Amino acid sequence: MNRIKAYKQFACLLMALVFTQLRAVAQLNNEAAVQQLLKLLSGRMHLSVQQYSGTNLVNEQQFKQNQLQSNGANWQLKIQTTKVSGAPEAIDVTASFMLENGSATSTAVSASFDFSHWSRDNYVLVPASIYNGNRYPAIGYGYNPPYPTEMYYNPKVPLTISNNPRLAIEKGKTSRIELQSTSTATPAMCFYSPSAKKGFIVLTGQQTAFGNNGLSIAENATQDSCNFSITAPAMRKQAAGFGDYHASGDKAPDWKSGDALNLSFRVYVFQANSIPDLLTKFMTIRKAFTGPNHPRNQLPMSKELELARAICSNNFITVPAGSYYTPENGKDFQLGWVSGMINTYPMLAMNNEKERNRVVAELDFVMDKLQGKSGYFYGGITAKGEIRSEEMNAAYPEIQTMVRKNGDVLLWLMKHLMLFKAQGYGHMIKPAWENGARKLAAAFTQTWKRDGEFGQFIAPETGKIAIYNSTAGAIVPAGLAIASAYFKQPEWLAVAKASANFYYNRDVVKQGLTGGACGDISMDSDSETAFGFMESLMALYYYTGDKSWLSKAEVQAALCASWTISYDPVFPANSQIGQLKCNMAGAVWASIQNKHAAPGVCTSSADYLFKLFRATGNSLYADLIRDIQHAGAEAVNVPPHHITTNNLPGSSMERIQPSDAEGKGSIGNFINTRNSWTETDGMLMALELPGIYLQTDKKKLYVFDHITAKLVKQDANGVVLELKNETIHDAQVSIFAESSAAAIKPLGYNNFIKWPKANVKAGETIKVKIGKKNQLSPLPVS
Template sequence: MKAYLLLFAIVVYHNLTVNVIAQTNQPSAIHIGAVFKQYNYEKYNQVTHTNELSFTAREPQKIGTSNWQVQLKATPLQHALHTTEYVATFICVAGSLNSASVGITLNVTNWQASNYVLMPASVYNGNRYAWRRLRYSPKLHDIKDIGPDKPIIINDVPKLSDSTDISYLQERSGSMSTPAVGYMNEQQQQGVWLLTEQSNQQGDIGISIAENRTKTSATISLTSPVVRELYTYTITNAHTPSWDMPAHFKAGDSITFRFRIYHFNAPDIQYLFNTFSTIRKEVVTDTTVRNVLPFSEVFATIEQKMNRYNFVPEHGYYAVGMRENFLQDWQIGWTGGMISTYPLLFNGDSITQQQVIRNFNWLFPKGISPSGFYWDAGQKGTEWFGGDIRNTHTKNWHLIRKSGDAVWYIIKQFMLMEQKGITVQTHWKNGNKRVCDAFVQLWNKHRQLGQFIHSETGDVIVGGSTSGAIVPAALTLAAKYYNEPKYLQVAQAIARYYYETFTRKGITNGGPGDALQAFDSESSYALVESYTTLYEHTKDSFWLQAAQDAAHQFATWVVSYNYRYNDTTAFAKLKIATIGGVYANIQNKHSAPGICTASGIALLKLYRYTNNPFFLQLLFDIAHNTPQYLPHPHNKVPNTPTGWVTERINMTDWEGPQSIGYVLPLSTWAETSLMLTHAEIPGIYVDIAQQKAVAFDNVLVQYLRKNKRQIQLTITNPTPCDATIKVLVDANKQADLQELALLKAVHLTVKTKATQTFTIEIPASTVSK
């Protein structure tokens, strides 16, 4: 990265200006000012007065019937990037100011409409895409919008305009995985990140971006309290009347903003993501984790729940949920189905394993549609559906990622059965291979996988997405399992298309089936899995770089800190630590326990290939903090039965003004995610080369190298349950960590509240080849 020649601050009459001059670029300027706004609450927070103040004024400034002292302290930091930390203080020294907010404005004077704007987990490329306002669960219905080659269409979410319309978006700090705004000026090849604290004396901070008519300048604002003008966002509707309550300030009140601005060279969009990965925890620094329940207890609890509530004995399959509707009865992938059977087969008892085998016998061959793909959904054990039957025109719309998920996890289960001595029936193999062939045919015909395909014909109905992001991984594994080279060839072609069309542009979208083509974490992680799997099987360095790029993009969906909930909320009382939660998508604005629906194992593989500790830490944050969301006799969750794991970690009010930190008592896919964690993520990972041990499980570990052939681990179990911990001793990172690695893991048991030291032999290799 090029070095900057000069960073200096100039104090001018109305604001503070920070000019950044690069070696080869034109200067970019951010002018920092103070702003006071008053609102008419009865008119949905219509702005009635706006006052801008200078941070250079020494005397108190009069605002309405009040006087204010404003100060801004700028501190250049010793940092790898050109970084300045700011602390702005607003003090009401006399009088009062009703129905108001105070704020910081960052006026960017060399703005361009082509700037890539990123607000982690909320805004990607400014969300400047065609949009429709369709109620949940939205599906395109206008014939002009439906087709394989239509542009990306998202729902009515906070966004900047892609046309001449008013371009203004409003968010609150909790709406992002990290409270931050970043942008990249492609023409000048410069990038900027603004990171702020999540909250101050007035709670969450408002974060907004407004462009001028010509999109040649923009204002990024931080406000306290959060007051969204006229409108706020609720699910699928960015035009819900604002319910925010302005503050009534009086003499003695003070408000403080602490934020940092980072400037860096950015030859391409990926630099924006890579830089974010290095700084995401630098401003909001509460990253404390909790030890609540061990992985072994988590799995045992969910296994019992799955066998009691989800298994349908008269037909022999594991339902997705409580069967309250067809989507909670059977879906082949995305939220359960043949994903859930994998960890149940991996770790379940003999009864569970027999029920998984029944599930395979039930699925094949009836579970495959005329197109050659799996049926999308079903109910009552005998009814199969091609798509969403709630709308006539979508009854045969198959979400392509569902068949991708199924192929990926079914082949893993075939491999696992063979390791466990279970016969893999020929008609199971042939049925799954038929789906692999359907993917090849789909790619050869359309040169994309689309988002929805027709369950009868196999043709793309809705294109333009990365919904099938897991398919390259699935076909790569299929190439090995079926000894079919064409699968690997097609896998690489699909993955190249995804990289050039989406990853290089900093977007992944259309993974879930309930959010139009919203940018999402699910397909973002699936690309990490696919690129990593391709590198694992081809050793082509292109895929290793692609996997790292995708992982840094995925990191923007992962919560980097612990949100401060109001003391009255359920999550505050439960002492929930939000770090490691994974935001769903830009429409469904909640974080969740784990990845939908995966373990995150590709991040461990990436760490082994690169020795970059960022990937290991990212996986730790995700995996370690999932058990706290499991209702259990030792971890009571209000109104929620034991074993039911909600997907909702609400840090913003997208479901209503009282929805932040509430408990939605549902049984969801998050249960499968927790089971996958126990199946694929070691409770303790020992890196012999780095002489360290990482406890992904809810235990504490100390590492000691005893001699060339032995290590000592001292393990403390602070949880209220006995823990059986899978320990993966990695003595050879040159070998691939392929599927089923934890079958070779050492199992150690530590009693509740106990500490025990173990001596473990270092094997020559602990991984599959």
């Protein structure tokens, strides 16, 4: 009996050994698929357990097989890989960590990707945080650092950023970037290798049960190897702020026997011949891991327009400087950038005599008080009439202004002139307005011919570039293209094309970034130049019909997407956003210095994304602008059911904060104030984006507004749509219907005034018929 018992025990041990070996073999087979993919980039994945003292790593042990012993604790690892349907270049990975027995204090787990044969020439991207590795000279310690004297009037000044996380610009120096998943628009790390002609992207989720994930990139001193890591939870020594750093407060959890955690991610290694290839690949897959987001229909565009217009109308003032709609919370005037002479456009579009006359008064004021001798405009003026300077150094005391603001002036002034004519009020256009536009277009042309760029800051008296070498003039080609057609000046179109090609090749193709347009940053990468350059590329497509501009616009749209939140972040449950259950996919990050997202594109409807969707048929562009519009609506203060700013009904402000850049207490909380530009954005999106887009012959229907719609009938007499408004607000929904043949023609700037509108009351379902000539008629609901 003892012998039989011994045999049974031996058999059990043997079986356990066999199962252990089989499990190890299966694990190796699972892991082999990932390692084989990474091998294409001389990469290798390893998984580890990390022990911390505070935020200092004191011990890291890698799993060699599926088990690990550390400080008396036994760990088990299971790796599960899955092929991604339709994407042979991608693999889904779930690493399951379990503490079988024992305990582990202050411990995190990590999935790392080690790349040998690394080069500092590789382009590194973390969406909305790191562009080209942020491998540029950095200045200052804090928000909006002043430029040193040597940067002024220096054509050779390098692209210079604020004190942000970055890879070392110096050779022979190690560097480490530590981020939290919520410091990105998409939790992802990417790079492009020019030598291997391949791209790498790893996507993960925001968090596990232990909190937000960490993303880190570490480069060795010889800069020939680099490590990309996902850590659960994030374990940063310092958290990056607005050009500075503070203690992160990150804490690794204590594990007890039986505790487990799944860390999931998706790895891509793919053929790429350029930075644009990486960008366009990223756009197509940025939601692939986190899945579709869920925009809420709660504030119809027409209601947002009504509320924001009321605020703007009540903020028209007459002061010693002149008469204008205040673009800020005070009475001083700021031109361009954050609404000055932009918020006039939706007021002019009202086609209302009172507001039209006010717009006339503001245009008179701008032309009279703000244009310098060179043709460039000053950026602002106090209510008392004192010109405001925007960049100044003791060695160069002359007043300087943002090139971006002057780009805004040219674009929006031309749009105003065209809208006056489209509405039948061309006779109200004053020679001074047209002369002001001519002088500005001529000034940009002269600067281009002299300097081969537009610069970042310029002196309006002399026309000389004060600060060179950014993409701050990204929107200028759009203004020049419109002005060229309006004034019949072909030279301006030539400069528009040449400058757009210059910025595209120097900044987008070679560096994978655009930057320097925000008035409170250095030359940091920012979303405003990315979207502004989209405006220029689509303007050139419209005025030339050349599809090469469309191709460039598709790359630029991918860069824009990298700034836009692609999923619905989880906010603290007790935060304002958490309590309101806002879905913030579509919020647009500001810049690598100003680490927050905002409700909209500063300052634009981003209708060029709709134009790109219409021209290409690619719904990713429609999805992007719909997300932006819906995130914008989530931030609007609509008492009593949706309190955000605690300010005026219809007000909004520029902070949607998923990160701890401003401290943990700021996460998910709005600020009790308002920003005119975000309200202007809401008005512009309500005007320049259709509520519904329909291609009648292809039955292609896309809904941007906060309603649902479906095509219920189509015959020789037209199309019948059923519209349902599930919000608590009445909606007036604009409908843009056309044939696919008509969609081939590029879309201009005033089409929105022709779109018919359907009135759908709160909670109502209606049917409307769209006739052959795009006339709209209501039908009874059966």
